[in-house]
Amino acid sequence: MKTGHSFRFNLVRVMLVQVVALLLLWFLQTRYGG
Amino acid sequence: MHPLNWAVIIVYLTYVVTDGLRRSKGTHEIEGYFLANRSLPWWVVGLSVMATQLSAITLIGTTGQGATDGMRFIQFYFGLPIAMVILGVTLVPLLHGSGAFTAYEYLERRFDAKTRSLTAFLFLLSRGMSAGTIIAAPAVVISAIFGWNLVWSVALIGVPTVLYTMIGGVQAVAWADVKQMVVIMAALVAVVIVLLVKLPVPPGEALHIAGATGRLRVFDFSFTLNETYTFWSGILGGTFLMLSYFGTDQSQVQRYLTAKSVVEARSSLLMSAYWKIPLQGLILLVGIMIFVFYLFQAPPLLFNPAQDAEVRTAQPAALAELERRFGTAFEARGEAARAVVGARETSDPARVAEAKQTLRDRETDVVGIRTEALTLVEQVTGESSRDVNYIIPRFVLDHLPLGLVGLFLAAVLAAAMSSIAAELNSLSTTTVIDFYRRWVRPEASDAHFLTVSKVATGFWGLFACIVATFAATLGSLIEVVNRFGSFFYGSILGVFLLSMIPFTKGIGAFVGLIAGMAVVAAVTFGAPDISFLWHNVIGAVTVLVVGVLLSGFRRQETRV
Numbered sequence: 001m002k003t004g005h006s007f008r009f010n011l012v013r014v015m016l017v018q019v020v021a022l023l024l025l026w027f028l029q030t031r032y033g034g
Numbered sequence: 035m036h037p038l039n040w041a042v043i044i045v046y047l048t049y050v051v052t053d054g055l056r057r058s059k060g061t062h063e064i065e066g067y068f069l070a071n072r073s074l075p076w077w078v079v080g081l082s083v084m085a086t087q088l089s090a091i092t093l094i095g096t097t098g099q100g101a102t103d104g105m106r107f108i109q110f111y112f113g114l115p116i117a118m119v120i121l122g123v124t125l126v127p128l129l130h131g132s133g134a135f136t137a138y139e140y141l142e143r144r145f146d147a148k149t150r151s152l153t154a155f156l157f158l159l160s161r162g163m164s165a166g167t168i169i170a171a172p173a174v175v176i177s178a179i180f181g182w183n184l185v186w187s188v189a190l191i192g193v194p195t196v197l198y199t200m201i202g203g204v205q206a207v208a209w210a211d212v213k214q215m216v217v218i219m220a221a222l223v224a225v226v227i228v229l230l231v232k233l234p235v236p237p238g239e240a241l242h243i244a245g246a247t248g249r250l251r252v253f254d255f256s257f258t259l260n261e262t263y264t265f266w267s268g269i270l271g272g273t274f275l276m277l278s279y280f281g282t283d284q285s286q287v288q289r290y291l292t293a294k295s296v297v298e299a300r301s302s303l304l305m306s307a308y309w310k311i312p313l314q315g316l317i318l319l320v321g322i323m324i325f326v327f328y329l330f331q332a333p334p335l336l337f338n339p340a341q342d343a344e345v346r347t348a349q350p351a352a353l354a355e356l357e358r359r360f361g362t363a364f365e366a367r368g369e370a371a372r373a374v375v376g377a378r379e380t381s382d383p384a385r386v387a388e389a390k391q392t393l394r395d396r397e398t399d400v401v402g403i404r405t406e407a408l409t410l411v412e413q414v415t416g417e418s419s420r421d422v423n424y425i426i427p428r429f430v431l432d433h434l435p436l437g438l439v440g441l442f443l444a445a446v447l448a449a450a451m452s453s454i455a456a457e458l459n460s461l462s463t464t465t466v467i468d469f470y471r472r473w474v475r476p477e478a479s480d481a482h483f484l485t486v487s488k489v490a491t492g493f494w495g496l497f498a499c500i501v502a503t504f505a506a507t508l509g510s511l512i513e514v515v516n517r518f519g520s521f522f523y524g525s526i527l528g529v530f531l532l533s534m535i536p537f538t539k540g541i542g543a544f545v546g547l548i549a550g551m552a553v554v555a556a557v558t559f560g561a562p563d564i565s566f567l568w569h570n571v572i573g574a575v576t577v578l579v580v581g582v583l584l585s586g587f588r589r590q591e592t593r594v
Binding site for chain 1: 105108112115116118119122241242244245248250251252253300304307308311312315
């Protein structure tokens with residue numbers, strides 16, 4: 001996690017993780033929330 | 035409570051305090067006391083940032099919210115990762131690189147002394163009060179559960195925290211945060227394991243049952259300014275709130291000012307960007323599983339034992355009648371939950387849909403009776419019931435095995451102490467650096483400032499404990515803290531954003547700040563339906579617009 005990478009790299013990585021988290025939540029909602 | 039549980043709590047408290055005192059040995063000057071000589075590794079700072087934000091309110095209130103309202107609260111945190119990335123390239127390098135002790139000290143270098151003093155004063159005002167609320171939240175719950183006087187509960191949380199924060203400074207606070215995060219995570223994992231063991235249905239079925247009652251509905255894409263927990267308010271309003279909290283609030287800024295370098299400070303914030311949403315999801319899911327557990331195991335009608343006793347004395351017949359109806363409704367709801375599991379085994383969609391609808395209807399009956407009971411509580415006690423905050427404490431006391439009850443209570447204390455310690459530490463820093471050293475004794479020695487800093491920490495600790503004793507009956511424990519902060523937060527963020535625009539001037543920042551707060555106040559009172567999450571956006575944008583216009587106007591005036 002410790003990184004000296006560029007803003008763009010961090011942005012892409014954090015957003016990717018967030019997209020995965022949102023997809024998991026979406027799965028939770030559609031699989032069980034119906 | 036069993037002596038073994040008390041032993042766990044006493045061991046935890048003793049360890050945190052003695053370790054904090056041990057760390058004070060390396061703190062001989064003010065830079066060490068307030069900033070740990072900028073020597074802490076990123077993971078310590080990162081855990082400290084997370085522990086500071088995760089208060090006892092989060093641990094108790096959010097699980098209760100999960101049990102009663104489900105997952106949708108998680109939308110509140112959708113803006114956090116975005117805010118962390120933005121801060122990593124904007125304010126973190128500015129603040130860490132400036133060598134300032136406080137965020138407000140930087141504002142004087144960029145703008146002027148009055149802007150610094152006003153923002154520092156607003157911080158002291160809002161955080162001084164919220165420190166009291168943060169102690170009050172768990173203290174009220176502990177008092178109600180053990181039947182203690184509130185003063186004793188406040189002292190149990192406040193005295194050890196003040197002791198190690200006052201003597202050990204930021205070193206003690208940050209390293210205590212690390213241990214406190216470990217205790218909190220261990221307690222959460224323990225509760226999850228106990229729930230998995232005790233649930234009479236497999237976890238997948240438990241999720242289907244929870245889903246049938248709407249508790250797994252995460253996303254609300256409606257764009258309405260009145261609703262706090264929607265996707266858009268989380269992404270937009272949440273980003274501004276988190277930018278304000280992590281970028282301009284000294285209780286958080288001071289955490290990453292202790293990092294060895296700008297890179298380490300950025301990395302510490304990224305830890306929250308990665309872990310906050312999963313952690314919050316886990317806390318909410320624990321609440322949801324407790325709800326499912328109580329579908330099969332009779333819950334108390336009132337989770338708050340103190341209010342239960344009061345109503346039982348004042349209105350015994352009314353309560354008995356409600357309990358009788360509640361018992362019948364609980365049986366019917368449990369039957370409906372089991373019917374959902376049975377219907378799913380048949381794989382007949384029509385039967386499943388019908389069973390889920392029946393469960394929803396029975397759940398509505400139970401909620402209706404509970405609402406009547408809470409109205410009775412409010413009539414008898416004259417105060418808001420806030421029963422939601424007692425759900426997990428009651429579950430823990432009634433259903434966790436020996437030793438784990440002590441671990442969970444230690445986690446509640448840890449969550450409270452880590453947040454309060456950061457608040458006291460930052461309140462003391464702002465008092466000494468932004469007021470005492472700036473206006474009263476600029477030439478005094480380092481040793482003098484160190485002594486004054488310790489006295490200031492003690493003062494704020496005492497102040498917070500006194501506020502906690504009186505703030506006990508405040509409304510929603512979760513929202514009060516955020517609501518209070520959001521009154522100033524957005525406007526202060528606006529000033530920091532303004533500082534990154536090259537031509538802006540002190541007059542623009544100062545007038546913009548006042549205009550921002552005035553507009554937020556007008557919106558708060560004029561349009562109370564607008565969710566507090568939007569106040570941050572409104573405040574920040576107002577400051578930016580007014581600040582830029584005024585600075586531009588003054589620049590033209592100067593040219594003429």
